[in-house]
Amino acid sequence: MKTIAIVSRKGGVGKSTLTMNLAVAAKDSVILDTDPQASCADWGDRRNAQAPEIVTVPAGRVKTALKQQKAKWCLIDTQPSAEASLIEIAQSSELCIVVLRPGQLELDALGATLAAMRAASAEAVFCINQAHPQANLSELILGLEAHYPVGPVIRSRADYPAAVSEGLAVNEWNSAGKAAIEVNDYWTWIQEKVIND
Numbered sequence: 141m142k143t144i145a146i147v148s149r150k151g152g153v154g155k156s157t158l159t160m161n162l163a164v165a166a167k168d169s170v171i172l173d174t175d176p177q178a179s180c181a182d183w184g185d186r187r188n189a190q191a192p193e194i195v196t197v198p199a200g201r202v203k204t205a206l207k208q209q210k211a212k213w214c215l216i217d218t219q220p221s222a223e224a225s226l227i228e229i230a231q232s233s234e235l236c237i238v239v240l241r242p243g244q245l246e247l248d249a250l251g252a253t254l255a256a257m258r259a260a261s262a263e264a265v266f267c268i269n270q271a272h273p274q275a276n277l278s279e280l281i282l283g284l285e286a287h288y289p290v291g292p293v294i295r296s297r298a299d300y301p302a303a304v305s306e307g308l309a310v311n312e313w314n315s316a317g318k319a320a321i322e323v324n325d326y327w328t329w330i331q332e333k334v335i336n337d
């Protein structure tokens with residue numbers, strides 16, 4: 141099993157949304173929902189599908205919970221701001237996806253997440269999420285690449301809130317939509333990263 145944690149100490153950047161959508165793209169996957177807010181678990185309750193399995197687990201119990209999983213991929217949704225548990229989760233994962241929304245306040249807060257990644261000696265990559273559909277991000281990407289690789293950009297699309305309220309991923313809601321294409325591209329990039337490293 142390959143374990144990937146979706147992290148950011150800034151709230152509301154799209155960690156839970158990305159976790160759900162990548163878990164569906166991954167197919168053979170389980171979600172460990174470590175956030176007491178339980179966004180992924182709530183979404184799972186709205187799904188008719190069996191997969192992905194969603195296990196709610198306190199952040200401090202991730203190591204134990206991981207031993208019981210049998211899926212090919214395990215995606216861990218994390219809560220913002222909890223540093224100690226974030227370091228422990230990062231150390232239990234092959235890769236951390238640092239989710240970032242383009243914006244000054246998000247950039248100001250990025251240092252705290254990067255410090256946790258360094259403290260954990262984590263392998264990490266960025267996911268730029270909720271970018272304006274037309275925004276030119278080349279300067280931001282260049283700055284981020286000084287720290288970790290940056291995957292294909294995910295832009296702000298109405299399909300995300302629409303799908304989530306139906307308990308669906310964007311590629312189940314509208315498989316030909318731009319949101320689905322961007323998520324699939326991002327997942328392909330992650331898969332190659334994890335398998336080739």
Ligand SMILES: Nc1ncnc2c1ncn2[C@@H]1O[C@H](COP(=O)(O)OP(=O)(O)OP(=O)(O)O)[C@@H](O)[C@H]1O
Binds near residue numbers: 150154219270271295
């Ligand atoms: N690419 C996107 N396009 C449009 N809306 C998005 C996108 N990604 C996330 N959202 C929306 O942004 C909001 C916050 O997303 P989400 O709850 O996944 O963030 P989070 O990082 O998990 O938040 P928290 O830190 O509170 O756990 C939600 O309303 C979600 O539908």
Ligand SMILES: [Mg+2]
Binds near residue numbers: 155156175177218
């Ligand atoms: Mg969340």
